[in-house]
Amino acid sequence: MTWFKKREEEEKEGKEKREELKFSEQLWTKCNSCNEIIYRKVIERNLQVCPKCNYHFQIPARKRIECVVDPGTLTEYDTDLVSADPLEFKDTKRYPHRVKESQEATGQKDAVICGEAKIKGQPVMLGIFEFNFMGGSLGSVVGEKITRLIERAIEKRVSVVIFCASGGARMQEGILSLMQMAKTSGALAKLHEAGIPYISVLTDPTTGGVSASIGMLGDIVIAEPKAMIGFAGPRVIKDTIRAELPEGFQRAEFLLEHGMVDLIVERKDLRHTLASLLEMLVPNDQEK
Numbered sequence: 001m002t003w004f005k006k007r008e009e010e011e012k013e014g015k016e017k018r019e020e021l022k023f024s025e026q027l028w029t030k031c032n033s034c035n036e037i038i039y040r041k042v043i044e045r046n047l048q049v050c051p052k053c054n055y056h057f058q059i060p061a062r063k064r065i066e067c068v069v070d071p072g073t074l075t076e077y078d079t080d081l082v083s084a085d086p087l088e089f090k091d092t093k094r095y096p097h098r099v100k101e102s103q104e105a106t107g108q109k110d111a112v113i114c115g116e117a118k119i120k121g122q123p124v125m126l127g128i129f130e131f132n133f134m135g136g137s138l139g140s141v142v143g144e145k146i147t148r149l150i151e152r153a154i155e156k157r158v159s160v161v162i163f164c165a166s167g168g169a170r171m172q173e174g175i176l177s178l179m180q181m182a183k184t185s186g187a188l189a190k191l192h193e194a195g196i197p198y199i200s201v202l203t204d205p206t207t208g209g210v211s212a213s214i215g216m217l218g219d220i221v222i223a224e225p226k227a228m229i230g231f232a233g234p235r236v237i238k239d240t241i242r243a244e245l246p247e248g249f250q251r252a253e254f255l256l257e258h259g260m261v262d263l264i265v266e267r268k269d270l271r272h273t274l275a276s277l278l279e280m281l282v283p284n285d286q287e288k
Ligand SMILES: [Zn+2]
Pocket: 031, 032, 033, 034, 035, 036, 050, 051, 052, 053, 054, 055
């Protein structure tokens, strides 16, 4: 019966190897920009930025809060708002099913975290998109939470900062999602009339309806290095206009060169930059 025993051992060995491989994938990751294999912990310690080439990996909203906000100062608003399914939308999965999956994966009820916080002592109304929740799409909950955030900012006369990371509209909500562009833009117009500053921070990627509303409407528009920012994707544009697109098209640096972005700020400097800007741009005391 020796052969039988050997087979068992081989199986055990194979299983161990597979587990080892899985384990090493958890430990190491490949940089999307320079292809370097890097110890995952090193990237995490470096605010999700590649230490070799400075590529800014996407960062979960909760981690972003840790990087930017004074510890313990965030009071979250509207954490219980959840999407309805008025269109009873179904593609390969039902819409409520997709929402539930994202809720389980991220621990969030929807794709944005909103609240009141402090950045180096400066009070701020803060919104942060969670890209891992259905691509940070602008559904009715996201639109409502951001609108309420802006309304609270007007009421309390506090500046607004929103970190965008989004693929655009949430197609499962159809026109109700598109409506959110007008709704949030309208609220931002009122914020402007009230003389209260709004800073938008565009991170990789900020596209579609979010770039066409909240993203580009900042009094100051900041972007993270090499972030992809645009409305339609480059392939769609290329196929439509049938021309080669210039190098670096839709990247933060290209937009800065063409006047669409005011500043490119590295992740490690964002907290300091935002605090300085908030200190300089205090809300106008005289209501118009
Ligand atoms: Zn890299």
